[in-house]
Amino acid sequence: MSGLIRVGAAEVAVRLQALSAATNTFVAIIAPVLLVELVVDEIVEELRCRFPATRSVPDDGSVQPLLAAVRDNPLTPLVARGDRFGAGEWATLDRRRSSLEREGVTVFVATEASFAELARSAPNLASLFGANVFAFDPQAEETTAAQGAQRLEALRVGSGRSDQDIIDAAEARTLPSDPEYGEWLVLLGRGDLLGGE
Amino acid sequence: MHTDPIPTPAAPNRLTRFRGLMRQLSLAADTTRALDETLYVSFPGAAGAKIAGRLELRPSSTHLLVGGVGSGKTTELLEIRRLLASSDDTKAFYLDATRQHDISKLVPGAVAVQVALEIVTFLRALARARGAQITAQQERALSEVERLAKGYWFDPDDYDERDDNHPLFYRDGILVAPEQVTGRVEEVRDALLGALGLAGLEGVSYVALVDGLDRLNDISAFKQVVDEDIKALTSAGVGVVLAGPLRCLYRADRVISEEFEYFTFQPWRDPGADAVTAALLRDLICRRLPADALDSSAAEKLVRFSGGVLRDLIALAQLACEEAYLGGANTVAIAHVDTAIDAFGRKHVLGLQDDEIQILERVRVSGSFVHTSDKELTLLMTRRVLEYAEGAARRYVVHPTIEHLLRQLNPEASP
Amino acid sequence: MANDLLREVQEHSLARAPLLGLPPTSKALLRALRSRLTEASNSGEILNPLGDVLSQVTFRPPPTDISAAANAAGGRKDVQYIFGGDKNQARVRDRRHFERPDGAWFDFAITLSESKAGLELLAFDFEIRFSTDAAVPFIRFDLNLAGHANEAREMRCHVHPGSDEIQVPSPLMSPLEILELFIVQLRPTRVGRAPTGFEIDWHRAYLQRHAPVPAASPAVVPEDGAAPQDLGETDVPAGEGEVDGGVES
Numbered sequence: 055m056s057g058l059i060r061v062g063a064a065e066v067a068v069r070l071q072a073l074s075a076a077t078n079t080f081v082a083i084i085a086p087v088l089l090v091e092l093v094v095d096e097i098v099e100e101l102r103c104r105f106p107a108t109r110s111v112p113d114d115g116s117v118q119p120l121l122a123a124v125r126d127n128p129l130t131p132l133v134a135r136g137d138r139f140g141a142g143e144w145a146t147l148d149r150r151r152s153s154l155e156r157e158g159v160t161v162f163v164a165t166e167a168s169f170a171e172l173a174r175s176a177p178n179l180a181s182l183f184g185a186n187v188f189a190f191d192p193q194a195e196e197t198t199a200a201q202g203a204q205r206l207e208a209l210r211v212g213s214g215r216s217d218q219d220i221i222d223a224a225e226a227r228t229l230p231s232d233p234e235y236g237e238w239l240v241l242l243g244r245g246d247l248l249g250g251e
Numbered sequence: 252m253h254t255d256p257i258p259t260p261a262a263p264n265r266l267t268r269f270r271g272l273m274r275q276l277s278l279a280a281d282t283t284r285a286l287d288e289t290l291y292v293s294f295p296g297a298a299g300a301k302i303a304g305r306l307e308l309r310p311s312s313t314h315l316l317v318g319g320v321g322s323g324k325t326t327e328l329l330e331i332r333r334l335l336a337s338s339d340d341t342k343a344f345y346l347d348a349t350r351q352h353d354i355s356k357l358v359p360g361a362v363a364v365q366v367a368l369e370i371v372t373f374l375r376a377l378a379r380a381r382g383a384q385i386t387a388q389q390e391r392a393l394s395e396v397e398r399l400a401k402g403y404w405f406d407p408d409d410y411d412e413r414d415d416n417h418p419l420f421y422r423d424g425i426l427v428a429p430e431q432v433t434g435r436v437e438e439v440r441d442a443l444l445g446a447l448g449l450a451g452l453e454g455v456s457y458v459a460l461v462d463g464l465d466r467l468n469d470i471s472a473f474k475q476v477v478d479e480d481i482k483a484l485t486s487a488g489v490g491v492v493l494a495g496p497l498r499c500l501y502r503a504d505r506v507i508s509e510e511f512e513y514f515t516f517q518p519w520r521d522p523g524a525d526a527v528t529a530a531l532l533r534d535l536i537c538r539r540l541p542a543d544a545l546d547s548s549a550a551e552k553l554v555r556f557s558g559g560v561l562r563d564l565i566a567l568a569q570l571a572c573e574e575a576y577l578g579g580a581n582t583v584a585i586a587h588v589d590t591a592i593d594a595f596g597r598k599h600v601l602g603l604q605d606d607e608i609q610i611l612e613r614v615r616v617s618g619s620f621v622h623t624s625d626k627e628l629t630l631l632m633t634r635r636v637l638e639y640a641e642g643a644a645r646r647y648v649v650h651p652t653i654e655h656l657l658r659q660l661n662p663e664a665s666p
Numbered sequence: 667m668a669n670d671l672l673r674e675v676q677e678h679s680l681a682r683a684p685l686l687g688l689p690p691t692s693k694a695l696l697r698a699l700r701s702r703l704t705e706a707s708n709s710g711e712i713l714n715p716l717g718d719v720l721s722q723v724t725f726r727p728p729p730t731d732i733s734a735a736a737n738a739a740g741g742r743k744d745v746q747y748i749f750g751g752d753k754n755q756a757r758v759r760d761r762r763h764f765e766r767p768d769g770a771w772f773d774f775a776i777t778l779s780e781s782k783a784g785l786e787l788l789a790f791d792f793e794i795r796f797s798t799d800a801a802v803p804f805i806r807f808d809l810n811l812a813g814h815a816n817e818a819r820e821m822r823c824h825v826h827p828g829s830d831e832i833q834v835p836s837p838l839m840s841p842l843e844i845l846e847l848f849i850v851q852l853r854p855t856r857v858g859r860a861p862t863g864f865e866i867d868w869h870r871a872y873l874q875r876h877a878p879v880p881a882a883s884p885a886v887v888p889e890d891g892a893a894p895q896d897l898g899e900t901d902v903p904a905g906e907g908e909v910d911g912g913v914e915s
Contacts (some may be wrong), residue, residue, distance in 0.1 A: 057597045059590070064700060065577075065720050072576050075270035076569065078279040084601075099693075103701050149354050149466050152347045155279065170602020177633045178466050181321045182278050184566025185595035195696070197724040197749055208753035231810035231822070233789035234755075236777040237747060240726065245745025248777075248788060248811065266708040579707070579715025 056166065058084060058187060062194025063096040070159055071104050073186070074131065079159040080183045082136070084166050085190040090137045093163050093190050098133050101161075105131045117143050121153055128156045136164035141175040148176030163190075202241050209238045217242055224248075269576045275539035276569045278562055279325070294531055298515045299330030305513060306331070306490055310341045310456030313485055314492040315508050317465070317499050318517030319634060321562025324494045327517065328460040331492060341456045341490075344369040349463035352426050357472040359479035360399075360425045360436040366459040366484055366491075367396045367443040374446060392445035399439055400426050440483040447487065458490035465494045470504050477510050497632055501622060518640040520559040521648075529554055535561070536568055544572075546584045556592045556651045558637045563650075567591045596652035599635060608660065611635060611649050615657050620647035672821065675835045679823045686840040688785045692746045692778045695785060696725050698842055699748065703764065706849050713765045722762050723750050744781055745788065748841075750774040757795055757804065764848075769797030772848045776841050777811075788812070792844045793826075800854045801861070802828030807836060807844050
């Protein structure tokens with residue numbers, strides 16, 4: 055997505071922990087349209103680990119909930135959807151930029167198209183994002199295929215056994231109880247062999 | 252037998268340190284606070300000092316201040332306030348005209364009455380501080396401004412206190428949160444004159460530093476403010492410094508600047524072409540990040556790639572700081588700045604259309620830029636194209652952070 | 667009788683399960699582990715930068731592609747894991763891990779089951795390796811898989827005190843508790859105690875038996891208990907499946 059820095063929700067929270075010391079701070083997270091709501095929820099959950107009062111802004115497609123939330127929460131991090139804002143909404147926020155100014159940080163989750171519209175219609179507000187525009191990576195916190203492969207290879211070499219040996223042993227209920235065998239089965243997608251309820 | 256673990260020396264907390272650095276890297280001035288003089292760097296011919304100097308000689312003069320987004324107009328207005336603060340006979344007020352009024356619904360009087368309200372608030376506070384009693388006549392004068400601003404009930408005919416059914420009519424206030432307003436600039440001026448005529452305050456001049464209207468896209472609305480409100484204020488003897496939209500510089504909108512006695516353009520300054528600018532920008536960023544937090548070569552690169560745009564300089568420094576924080580470094584180094592430059596540039600080109608890319612490429616390769624269309628003007632407003640003033644001449648470049656990205660899109664063109 | 671004793675010890679150990687205070691979801695546990703490591707990075711308790719913490723603490727949600735056979739067998743469908751660092755049975759430093767300023771380094775793996783009833787620990791291993799300031803090369807906390815026939819003999823919840831072969835019963839601890847031990851507590855309690863002659867001879871014999879090398883200059887142990895002279899570097903080939911000077915697990 056345009057080569058922006060890719061971040062997961064955890065990295066957003068870590069960055070904001072330092073960044074939020076600056077005032078009038080705005081951050082944009084660019085996400086595919088179908089993931090926007092999920093991304094808002096994840097970012098709110100992560101931010102709450104560090105800023106327990108973090109709030110998401112109710113969304114009705116207009117700017118009013120955001121303006122109200124900013125007015126009522128001068129310090130609290132706010133996470134708002136910006137994917138449904140068009141030229142009119144962004145232009146309104148640009149004019150009302152002074153009303154958005156506060157000590158707390160404001161995170162917008164937007165699509166690439168809606169952020170491009172922000173840049174066109176709200177140049178003043180857009181300039182306040184600085185370089186804090188990131189692409190959301192939904193798999194940032196998941197074990198990569200390469201990492202999984204490394205672990206599987208280490209298990210094979212370490213035990214001198216094959217994946218099929220392990221599956222057969224699990225099915226025969228003769229698998230050793232060492233924790234790495236549970237990990238092995240889960241990495242193979244056979245956590246079901248860890249025993250029923 | 253001793254069982255406590257051997258203590259390890261406490262390391263300074265990195266989060267605390269980097270939060271301290273970030274505190275110095277806010278992208279917008281906090282207008283509720285006095286300007287932090289330790290962070291302010293005065294450029295040669297800076298607007299703030301120039302305008303303040305003129306106001307000291309002629310407090311009721313009018314000034315139009317124009318500059319790009321993030322050029323530091325608000326900071327210069329606050330600097331004017333700071334410079335005039337020591338004057339006994341000039342009182343300067345900073346106000347953001349967008350805070351109390353929806354500027355998409357500008358009507359005659361909306362700006363003038365906000366200025367008048369500031370003055371009235373000051374006069375009330377002054378009377379309280381002096382322990383002075385406000386006379387009924389003075390109270391009427393002060394209240395008139397407030398009523399004009401916020402609205403009031405009135406009876407068009409003489410009020411008959413014996414008649415409970417006597418109708419009252421409501422006159423809308425000028426300030427608008429929702430829809431309907433009426434412009435009544437002359438009434439504002441008259442009310443203001445009444446308030447200014449309070450005994451004991453002769454010889455004090457007032458200057459309004461009006462911010463926020465530079466965000467107006469509707470240039471005719473801005474012209475109306477100039478034609479009506481500014482004229483009303485100056486006829487009441489109030490000096491005005493108005494931050495105006497960049498459009499005032501271009502095409503037919505240039506005539507607006509002729510309505511003011513003084514016009515100040517705050518241009519971008521090219522650190523690549525002007526060593527004094529480069530040194531001052533470097534000074535600006537080094538005041539915010541101490542020597543042990545910012546590598547010298549990193550500071551130079553930040554300055555170079557800011558293109559002279561103050562806000563972008565701080566934005567690049569901010570992200571470079573984040574990268575240093577995440578990467579475990581205690582000092583912002585070139586690698587962190589490189590990441591920040593690339594990230595900023597990619598954000599800056601997000602959503603550009605093919606014809607816009609072509610315009611930018613033409614600017615990059617040949618420096619040629621003719622802002623005849625709205626599209627071209629938007630590229631200027633959004634700082635994808637930077638305009639440097641060199642005397643009467645103008646020079647155009649693409650923002651330094653997008654140069655390498657444009658080159659990637661068109662590698663066959665000359666560098 | 668010995669089995670009854672171990673069984674009682676194990677039951678006592680596992681009885682702590684409801685008191686562990688596990689968060690309700692694996693995501694929440696992941697966040698808590700990551701938060702503690704982030705804090706440790708910022709305070710200098712670990713040397714890893716924040717970027718490392720973010721990339722090294724990962725999880726895998728339950729797979730969505732459960733085979734029909736697995737479904738029919740009624741096996742667990744909700745198993746997930748959390749990893750901290752790479753799999754490192756060879757104990758080589760070039761695998762990703764977390765490191766303390768005193769040279770100790772560690773990694774971990776946790777297998778979990780998440781359901782409406784909450785989060786259940788199915789298995790974990792947390793291993794920390796020490797510099798020669800400590801008397802043991804590593805300590806590993808294991809929670810074995812449940813329901814195995816040998817449970818009476820092997821403690822499900824145990825510690826390996828520097829040996830993959832020896833297990834010592836341990837209380838059931840939560841991942842956050844063990845992480846705290848690794849970051850803060852598990853350190854030599856005193857400095858500079860010289861090894862006894864027994865320990866030196868034992869280590870020599872162990873190395874000679876499992877990884878014979880050309881004879882190095884013998885250490886001289888002063889009778890007054892002062893620190894011995896260096897034994898000299900041993901050149902033990904290491905790779906996947908082999909532990910430096912040790913037996914594969």
